Amino acid sequence: xKSVSKFGLCGLFAILFLAMxxxxxxxxxxxxxxxxxxxxxxxxxxxxxxxPAPKLTADDYPKVAGVNGRLAVWVCAQLxxxxxxxxxxxxxxxxxxxxxxxxxxxxxxxxxAYEFIKVSITAYSLTAILGGLxxxxxxxxxxxxxxxxxxxxxxxxxxxxxLFFAExxxxxxxxxxxxxxxxxxxxxxxxxxxxxxxAIGTGxxxxxxxxxxxxxxxxxxxxxxxxxxxxxxAIHNFxxxxxxxxxxxxxxxxGGSIVGAYAAFKFLTATSHQExxxxxxxxxxxxFIAICALLPxxxxxxxxxxxxxxxxxxxxxxxxxxxxxxxxxxxxxxIGTLFLSANYxxxxxxxxxxxxxxxxxxxxxxxxxxxGAFLVWFTPHTLVLTNAELKALGGPHHSILGPLGIMPAxxxxxxxxxxxxFLSFLFYRRANKVATVSWEKTGNIIQVxxxxxxxxxxxxxxxxxxxxxxxxxxxxxxxPQVLTTFFVIIISLILDSFIYRGSxxxxxxxxxxxxxxxxxxxxxxxxxxxxxxxxMGYIRSGIRQHWHVVDIMRDASPDAFTPTLGYAANVVSxxxxxxxxxxxxxxxxxxxxxxxxxxxxxxxx
Amino acid sequence: MxxxxxxxxxxMALAVCGIGFLLLDVALMNMQGLSLIFxx
Numbered sequence: 001x002k003s004v005s006k007f008g009l010c011g012l013f014a015i016l017f018l019a020m021x022x023x024x025x026x027x028x029x030x031x032x033x034x035x036x037x038x039x040x041x042x043x044x045x046x047x048x049x050x051x052p053a054p055k056l057t058a059d060d061y062p063k064v065a066g067v068n069g070r071l072a073v074w075v076c077a078q079l080x081x082x083x084x085x086x087x088x089x090x091x092x093x094x095x096x097x098x099x100x101x102x103x104x105x106x107x108x109x110x111x112x113a114y115e116f117i118k119v120s121i122t123a124y125s126l127t128a129i130l131g132g133l134x135x136x137x138x139x140x141x142x143x144x145x146x147x148x149x150x151x152x153x154x155x156x157x158x159x160x161x162x163l164f165f166a167e168x169x170x171x172x173x174x175x176x177x178x179x180x181x182x183x184x185x186x187x188x189x190x191x192x193x194x195x196x197x198x199a200i201g202t203g204x205x206x207x208x209x210x211x212x213x214x215x216x217x218x219x220x221x222x223x224x225x226x227x228x229x230x231x232x233x234a235i236h237n238f239x240x241x242x243x244x245x246x247x248x249x250x251x252x253x254x255g256g257s258i259v260g261a262y263a264a265f266k267f268l269t270a271t272s273h274q275e276x277x278x279x280x281x282x283x284x285x286x287x288f289i290a291i292c293a294l295l296p297x298x299x300x301x302x303x304x305x306x307x308x309x310x311x312x313x314x315x316x317x318x319x320x321x322x323x324x325x326x327x328x329x330x331x332x333x334x335i336g337t338l339f340l341s342a343n344y345x346x347x348x349x350x351x352x353x354x355x356x357x358x359x360x361x362x363x364x365x366x367x368x369x370x371x372g373a374f375l376v377w378f379t380p381h382t383l384v385l386t387n388a389e390l391k392a393l394g395g396p397h398h399s400i401l402g403p404l405g406i407m408p409a410x411x412x413x414x415x416x417x418x419x420x421x422f423l424s425f426l427f428y429r430r431a432n433k434v435a436t437v438s439w440e441k442t443g444n445i446i447q448v449x450x451x452x453x454x455x456x457x458x459x460x461x462x463x464x465x466x467x468x469x470x471x472x473x474x475x476x477x478x479x480p481q482v483l484t485t486f487f488v489i490i491i492s493l494i495l496d497s498f499i500y501r502g503s504x505x506x507x508x509x510x511x512x513x514x515x516x517x518x519x520x521x522x523x524x525x526x527x528x529x530x531x532x533x534x535x536m537g538y539i540r541s542g543i544r545q546h547w548h549v550v551d552i553m554r555d556a557s558p559d560a561f562t563p564t565l566g567y568a569a570n571v572v573s574x575x576x577x578x579x580x581x582x583x584x585x586x587x588x589x590x591x592x593x594x595x596x597x598x599x600x601x602x603x604x605x
Numbered sequence: 606m607x608x609x610x611x612x613x614x615x616x617m618a619l620a621v622c623g624i625g626f627l628l629l630d631v632a633l634m635n636m637q638g639l640s641l642i643f644x645x
Contacts, residue, residue, distance in 0.1 A: 441606050441611075442606075442614055445611060445614045445615050445618060446614070446618045448615065449615050449618030449619040449621075449622055450618070450622050452619060452622075453619055453622035453623045453625075453626055454622070454626065456623070457623070457626040457627070457630065460630075461630060465634075473634065476633075476634055477634065479633050480626075480629055480630045480633045480634065483629060483633065484626055484629065487626075487629070
């Protein structure tokens with residue numbers, strides 16, 4: 001781990017050095033802080049004025065060793081973001097698992113939390129290195145863009161560097177102090193360090209989000225890009241909070257999926273039953289975390305998309321109705337894969353209990369509904385056709401399937417998918433229990449009625465408001481749809497906890513008794529998440545089109561065009577492969593750190 | 606539990622849940638907050 005720490009420190013020093021460069025006087029080309037002439041008396045504070053956003057030409061973009069600047073920045077930013085999402089998310093649920101361990105005094109939770117954070121510590125060093133690479137590539141290939149942004153965000157960039165130091169200190173203390181700070185007050189001190197680590201990590205994410213959302217929905221500047229001097233206005237721009245919410249939830253789901261892949265890797269390589277049982281339990285918890293965050297994620301994404309539309313209809317239409325629309329079909333396929341693999345893992349996991357047999361008959365119906373909703377979700381609005389096909393069809397829209405291509409159908413499908421995924425989870429939860437309350441059957445009937453009414457309501461809102469009212473209601477109907485799903489989950493969980501209060505367990509859960517193919521579902525979950533984040537991240541950034549900062553600073557580089565979808569998908573796919581090579585390295589390092597070799601006869605006795 | 610009691614319980618629960626969701630729909634579709642979200 002020492003070498004890992006060194007890597008982390010190298011990355012850290014690189015970032016600190018660059019951050020210092022940023023705040024040194026005279027580094028900003030635009031003279032953002034042009035000192036005004038002092039008044040004759042000499043006691044008037046110098047006025048600060050800012051230059052407008054520069055109007056660039058193709059010559060303003062340095063060509064370095066024949067490297068494509070956009071590609072370099074794209075891949076570095078993407079890799080950095082994946083690792084950053086992972087290392088910000090893992091401490092959140094490590095903190096929660098550690099707290100559960102403290103509450104239940106079950107050491108297994110503490111051991112699992114420690115193993116999770118061990119994986120993230122190597123990833124943290126890689127995050128820092130990739131962050132440094134991103135910074136270098138931005139300065140090298142887009143110096144004017146970087147200088148303009150650092151003029152506006154000079155304060156927050158300094159705080160970012162300081163927070164990064166604090167994050168490193170908190171993380172190393174949290175990890176290396178794990179066994180030192182055990183028991184009584186020490187454990188509480190350790191948990192507090194975990195809380196601080198999360199607060200700092202979230203702060204870092206919020207600052208970085210401000211910079212990227214400023215490029216999409218600039219604030220604190222006039223139409224020419226002249227900075228008003230109010231950095232908070234630039235940070236608190238229109239899309240800042242929608243991105244904050246979306247990323248926070250997505251990071252947790254993503255972190256869960258990556259540590260789930262780690263548990264699957266360890267399960268498949270385990271040699272003893274005890275080890276298999278441990279990593280099966282770890283994989284289950286990771287999948288549980290990923291599902292918990294996955295369920296609200298489509299709503300956070302929908303909120304973000306609605307806010308993008310609200311900010312700029314042009315940007316919104318480019319997002320889902322224009323050139324990027326087809327990437328949303330790929331998105332639907334990948335999210336469908338996420339739901340199917342998460343459900344499949346739960347169904348396989350039911351084999352841990354003999355009581356699960358009572359529910360296995362329902363699985364096929366859940367699968368049918370999930371696949372049906374999945375098909376609706378990825379039905380395109382406008383088909384890509386040859387002239388002959390267009391003629392035969394009478395237009396780009398299919399008469400029967402066409403209506404399924406619009407958002408009300410997709411919203412309905414995703415809500416149904418979430419409800420049925422929750423149902424899988426409910427069955428899993430009940431699998432090993434027998435209720436002892438006298439009103440069990442009545443409770444079950446109420447549960448069935450609740451689910452039925454909710455599904456009817458979601459279908460009614462989707463069909464009636466989606467196809468028979470005007471657009472405002474079409475969009476607005478998505479909110480009661482979401483809340484219906486939300487209420488079903490909450491009410492059902494409350495009801496279920498009362499039904500199974502004082503319940504009897506059928507037998508101990510047989511951890512480790514899960515087919516190996518279930519572990520591949522966990523791998524699929526991690527790969528789908530990664531690919532999905534890459535593609536959606538590209539769309540989010542790509543809707544700026546030929547602007548560095550929308551409507552303020554135009555991109556004049558030779559790469560100012562929107563690439564074809566195939567090219568973009570290839571770039572993201574290659575980046576995904578690079579990421580997983582690095583992730584395998586992280587898993588391997590975690591494995592190596594816990595293995596010992598005893599070289600017989602090497603050392604003097 | 607006899608079948609007709611099961612059906613009656615189900616029908617009553619369905620009616621209660623249905624009315625509840627309908628009220629939720631009406632409240633949300635008419636609330637002022639929506640215009641704040643969708644008419645910026």
